[in-house]
Amino acid sequence: xKSTSRLGAWVAIAIGTLYFVLPLIATFEFSLKMxxxxxxxxxxxxxxxxxxxxxxxxxxxxMAVLTIIVGILLVVPTAYWIQLKLPRLRPLVEFITLLxxxxxxxVIVFGYLKLYxxxxxxxxxxxxRATDLLLMCSYVTLALPYLYRSVDAGLRAIDVRTLTExxxxxxxxWPSILLQVIFPxxxxxxxxxxxxxxxxxxxxxxxxxxxxxxxxxxxxxLIGANRAYEPSALAIIAFMVTWASMGLxxxxxxxxxxxxxxx
Amino acid sequence: MSTxxxxxxxxxxxGAGQIRKGLTLSSLNWLGVAPFFLFALLFLILPTATxxxxxxxxxxxxxxxxxxxxxxxxxxxxxxxxxFEVSAASALGGTLIGLALALAAIQGGxxxxxxxxxxxxxxxxxxxxxxxxxxxxxxxxxxxxxxxVLLRNYADFDLYGSGFSILSFLGLTLTYxxxxxxxMVLIVTPAIDGLRAEWREACESLGGNSVAxxxxxxxxxxxxxxxxxxxxxxxxxxxxxxxxxxxxxSSLNIVPIxxxxxxxxxxxxxQNLGYALALGMIVVTGLSNAGYIWLRxxxxxxxx
Amino acid sequence: xxxxxxxxxxxxxxxxxxxHDFNMSIEQGEFVTFLGPSGCGKTTVLRMIAGFETPTxxxxxxxxxxITQQAAQKRxxxxxxxxxxxxxxxxxxxxxxxxxKMRKCPADDIKRKVAEVIKLVELTGKExxxxxxxxxxxxxxxxxxxxxxxxxxxxxxxxxxxALDARIRKNLREQxxxxxxxxxxxxxxxxxxxxxALTMSDRIFVMxxxxxxxxxxxxxxxxxxxxxxxxxFMGNYNLLGAADTNRLLGLNISGHLAIxxxxxxxxxxxxxQDGTLAGTIRQHQLLGNIxxxxxxSAGITLQVDRLNRTASDLMPAGTEVRxxxxxxxxxxxx
Ligand SMILES: Nc1ncnc2c1ncn2[C@@H]1O[C@H](COP(=O)(O)OP(=O)(O)OP(=O)(O)O)[C@@H](O)[C@H]1O
Ligand SMILES: [Mg+2]
Numbered sequence: 001x002k003s004t005s006r007l008g009a010w011v012a013i014a015i016g017t018l019y020f021v022l023p024l025i026a027t028f029e030f031s032l033k034m035x036x037x038x039x040x041x042x043x044x045x046x047x048x049x050x051x052x053x054x055x056x057x058x059x060x061x062x063m064a065v066l067t068i069i070v071g072i073l074l075v076v077p078t079a080y081w082i083q084l085k086l087p088r089l090r091p092l093v094e095f096i097t098l099l100x101x102x103x104x105x106x107v108i109v110f111g112y113l114k115l116y117x118x119x120x121x122x123x124x125x126x127x128x129r130a131t132d133l134l135l136m137c138s139y140v141t142l143a144l145p146y147l148y149r150s151v152d153a154g155l156r157a158i159d160v161r162t163l164t165e166x167x168x169x170x171x172x173x174w175p176s177i178l179l180q181v182i183f184p185x186x187x188x189x190x191x192x193x194x195x196x197x198x199x200x201x202x203x204x205x206x207x208x209x210x211x212x213x214x215x216x217x218x219x220x221x222l223i224g225a226n227r228a229y230e231p232s233a234l235a236i237i238a239f240m241v242t243w244a245s246m247g248l249x250x251x252x253x254x255x256x257x258x259x260x261x262x263x
Numbered sequence: 264m265s266t267x268x269x270x271x272x273x274x275x276x277x278g279a280g281q282i283r284k285g286l287t288l289s290s291l292n293w294l295g296v297a298p299f300f301l302f303a304l305l306f307l308i309l310p311t312a313t314x315x316x317x318x319x320x321x322x323x324x325x326x327x328x329x330x331x332x333x334x335x336x337x338x339x340x341x342x343x344x345x346x347f348e349v350s351a352a353s354a355l356g357g358t359l360i361g362l363a364l365a366l367a368a369i370q371g372g373x374x375x376x377x378x379x380x381x382x383x384x385x386x387x388x389x390x391x392x393x394x395x396x397x398x399x400x401x402x403x404x405x406x407x408x409x410x411x412v413l414l415r416n417y418a419d420f421d422l423y424g425s426g427f428s429i430l431s432f433l434g435l436t437l438t439y440x441x442x443x444x445x446x447m448v449l450i451v452t453p454a455i456d457g458l459r460a461e462w463r464e465a466c467e468s469l470g471g472n473s474v475a476x477x478x479x480x481x482x483x484x485x486x487x488x489x490x491x492x493x494x495x496x497x498x499x500x501x502x503x504x505x506x507x508x509x510x511x512x513s514s515l516n517i518v519p520i521x522x523x524x525x526x527x528x529x530x531x532x533x534q535n536l537g538y539a540l541a542l543g544m545i546v547v548t549g550l551s552n553a554g555y556i557w558l559r560x561x562x563x564x565x566x567x
Numbered sequence: 568x569x570x571x572x573x574x575x576x577x578x579x580x581x582x583x584x585x586x587h588d589f590n591m592s593i594e595q596g597e598f599v600t601f602l603g604p605s606g607c608g609k610t611t612v613l614r615m616i617a618g619f620e621t622p623t624x625x626x627x628x629x630x631x632x633x634i635t636q637q638a639a640q641k642r643x644x645x646x647x648x649x650x651x652x653x654x655x656x657x658x659x660x661x662x663x664x665x666x667x668k669m670r671k672c673p674a675d676d677i678k679r680k681v682a683e684v685i686k687l688v689e690l691t692g693k694e695x696x697x698x699x700x701x702x703x704x705x706x707x708x709x710x711x712x713x714x715x716x717x718x719x720x721x722x723x724x725x726x727x728x729x730a731l732d733a734r735i736r737k738n739l740r741e742q743x744x745x746x747x748x749x750x751x752x753x754x755x756x757x758x759x760x761x762x763x764a765l766t767m768s769d770r771i772f773v774m775x776x777x778x779x780x781x782x783x784x785x786x787x788x789x790x791x792x793x794x795x796x797x798x799x800f801m802g803n804y805n806l807l808g809a810a811d812t813n814r815l816l817g818l819n820i821s822g823h824l825a826i827x828x829x830x831x832x833x834x835x836x837x838x839x840q841d842g843t844l845a846g847t848i849r850q851h852q853l854l855g856n857i858x859x860x861x862x863x864s865a866g867i868t869l870q871v872d873r874l875n876r877t878a879s880d881l882m883p884a885g886t887e888v889r890x891x892x893x894x895x896x897x898x899x900x901x
Contacts, residue, residue, distance in 0.1 A: 005473070009371025013381075016364045016444070020388060023399040023441065026409035030402040074302055081295035089296065096303045101495075102552045103311055104502025106519055107541045110526055111310025114317060114538075137306045144307075199390045205505035210526055217505065220394040224401075224509050231398040238395035239387075246386040461652035464619050467639035468646040469666030469717060479665070483656040 024239065031232035043233035052219055053234075060208075060216035063132075064201040067139040068194045074140065075147045076190065080182055083152075083160045097148040100141050109138060109207045131211055138207045143197040150196070154189025155182075188252040195252075199245040203238050311545070317538035330539035339521070343543065346517040349432060350500035353439035358493040360440070361447025368448075369455050382452070385445035392442040393505035400438045400510065404429045430511045438506060443496050450495065454488035454562065491558035498548040498555075518544055570595040570753055571616075571721060576625030578611055578777075585611050586777045589625070593770070596751040598744065602764040603774030604800070609757045610649075612774075613723050616755070617646045629720060640669075645719030649726045651710045653698040659685070659709050660694045666717035684716045687746060704735040711743065715750070722747070722754045728763065740767060761801055765789060773797050790827075794901045798825040803859075805831075805869050806900075815844065815865050816892075822901045828859065828872040830896035836887035843889040848882050864890060 034042040116124035124134045167177045205217030224231045321327045368381045414420045466476045504519040525537040569592035578586040601609045614620040618639030667677045688708040773780045781793040792798035804825040812824045846864035
């Protein structure tokens with residue numbers, strides 16, 4: 001009985017592995033075939049040397065970093081304040097942070113185009129810098145569910161109220177409480193949320209495309225429509241970036257455990 | 264730390280000071296969360312609300328139900344239907360396969376390292392959606408894809424000759440499964456961890472075999488979580504644009520692509536109908552998410 | 568022949584031996600207790616009897632039949648878990664009826680038997696409640712009823728009362744014992760509370776580090792500990808090493824000497840009776856109807872219990888007394 005169920009488990013894992021690994025192998029294999037006379041990294045060379053790649057990847061990286069900074073500045077004080085002073089508002093804030101999972105990204109950006117078009121009261125789509133700002137805000141919105149949940153969980157794991165009161169009784173000011181007491185204790189939770197945000201933002205297509213900004217996502221789409229081998233190389237690169245982000249989350253999640261015990 | 268009596272005397276009128284502090288704090292309290300609510304209002308709630316209102320207006324801003332009625336035109340209804348089918352199929356497949364994988368890794372008696380490996384991989388794969396994913400599947404199951412070529416050369420099987428296409432319903436569903444299955448693994452794992460070993464043992468000591476255990480105990484306990492996850496997967500697929508767009512261009516008539524094309528000004532040329540399309544999407548994803556939340560709270564309540 | 572016999576049972580987890588050479592036999596209808604400190608292997612032995620754990624070696628027989636390799640669901644051995652392990656998706660009636668359903672009982676029989684057992688454990692009125700709607704004591708009684716209703720050959724209870732508060736504990740203790748007697752159930756009860764073991768059991772197995780230290784009727788194990796461990800674990804025995812025994816009493820022994828606190832008599836300091844020892848009161852503790860004194864004699868501190876009859880009986884620290892210890896109350900233990 002037990003051995004048949006173990007066999008079943010092995011079969012499930014084997015089929016799953018096949019399904020998940022096969023596309024990666026296929027993509028990798030395809031990306032190596034750019035030269036007629038055998039496997040080579042030609043496609044990668046071409047992609048990495050393409051100024052379009054460099055510009056859009058740089059733009060998206062910058063966007064991701066800005067998104068993470070703004071997202072953290074928005075989420076950490078809010079989550080902290082909710083735990084400390086306004087626990088009644090927690091369900092409302094949680095509900096709002098989950099909204100981006102309910103409202104599809106394409107709907108949100110459609111709303112931006114209606115609300116902030118060049119003839120509206122706040123014409124954010126009017127010039128490029130303002131549109132960049134709008135795009136970044138849309139990314140913060142996308143990241144809200146991930147960021148808020150990991151920060152909130154991090155704050156719950158330490159006893160925020162006691163820590164704050166201890167710091168207050170020692171005469172610390174509010175900024176120094178946040179920066180020196182709370183922040184270091186939820187650093188790993190924040191970093192986890194940040195890497196997830198990075199993974200989500202870096203290849204995002206819908207919002208960048210509809211707001212007409214030169215991000216990595218639309219670039220990928222363009223290459224996909226016009227080239228043969230480069231898309232595969234780009235897919236492998238994108239997969240590595242995602243993997244690196246998740247790997248870093250694991251590293252920080254592991255480091256968080258002993259820190260939590262001593263806290 | 265000790266509070267000696269004379270440390271109190273250094274603070275004259277502690278009561279009055281506290282009252283004043285309390286008053287200023289309560290208004291400060293709201294200031295503390297104001298940026299968040301302002302942000303949510305500007306970039307999440309107002310944009311959505313204005314679309315919802317727009318769905319009930321004609322081009323001149325007068326109230327009408329005409330846009331909503333036009334959602335039931337054959338061409339638009341069929342787009343919703345195909346979206347529904349793709350989302351439902353990928354949610355169903357993702358739920359079943361994801362559940363099987365999670366069960367195998369957690370309860371299948373496999374070596375220890377399988378589980379963390381699966382979890383890390385699921386974290387990566389559930390976020391590996393969008394355009395790179397479509398590239399990967401084109402390289403695998405496209406006309407020149409590895410699997411297509413291998414099948415033709417070694418198994419003498421013409422995949423495309425048999426009617427398959429990566430641009431079809433089946434192709435899109437297979438592609439979506441790549442992020443749906445790992446997402447299911449991630450959300451159902453806590454529920455499976457909640458199955459306690461004593462339940463199985465209690466069942467055994469009462470004469471139940473493992474079929475009885477799964478049928479009468481484990482599945483009923485997991486049921487709300489499974490259903491809830493399926494709904495979340497459904498909403499996840501229903502709102503996805505990038506994967507489908509990169510894979511099929513505008514050739515597959517599903518709602519997100521229809522809306523994308525509408526916004527880009529390729530088709531329809533009717534803003535307000537676009538708003539109605541968006542409203543329809545929110546209703547569908549909103550309902551399935553509400554179902555998810557409801558089922559999840561039920562699953563939590565059942566715990567001892 | 569005994570109903571349940573266990574011979575030379577061993578259990579090893581990896582390289583860690585948890586149960587060593589465990590032997591026991593119990594008669595049909597007997598109520599025995601495994602008593603021992605945390606981690607001594609009580610649960611492990613119980614789980615091997617129930618069939619959840621495979622012994623590394625040894626034999627378990629019930630009614631002359633070897634069940635060592637039998638699947639748990641075929642053994643007909645009921646188990647009540649420390650954490651209740653009620654099925655959260657079933658109400659009280661469904662939980663209790665589950666075992667009967669597995670045995671393919673007709674629905675009418677299930678209904679009748681479940682109703683009977685619900686009355687037996689006094690849960691009338693809670694039939695349709697779910698586990699999360701019950702108190703700890705009620706959950707424990709559902710767990711008990713669920714195990715009882717299938718009329719198991721042997722009932723195993725793993726610290727079933729440890730999560731409950733003192734009053735409910737005492738109540739349930741009596742209820743369990745009462746039901747067990749009425750049904751004539753062969754029962755093994757696990758606890759690390761010696762009072763519980765003493766009040767409930769026909770026989771006690773005191774366990775330590777995977778071995779049986781001593782077995783016997785409750786009153787025997789209490790009054791006649793066989794080893795130092797049992798003496799320490801069962802009561803507040805005064806335990807004297809060989810050197811101390813020699814200095815205090817002039818006796819030569821090889822192991823330890825165990826003397827119960829209530830068997831030391833305190834006499835007036837001027838008493839000149841033969842064979843008494845001089846002592847000085849150092850401290851006392853009030854334990855309700857008993858006063859426990861720490862009395863020093865020949866540099867050794869002894870615990871001595873006296874009844875607390877009137878307040879004027881209390882002897883302050885520094886009082887000189889004489890102690891009388893009867894030879895019959897001294898036990899030499901290993
Ligand atoms: N599955 C297992 N794997 C490894 N070691 C185990 C396992 N189960 C129990 N042990 C070890 O066996 C020893 C005895 O455990 P057991 O649960 O039988 O103790 P116990 O007497 O029931 O204690 P308690 O009163 O705390 O319940 C412990 O040291 C425990 O760590
Ligand atoms: Mg135990």
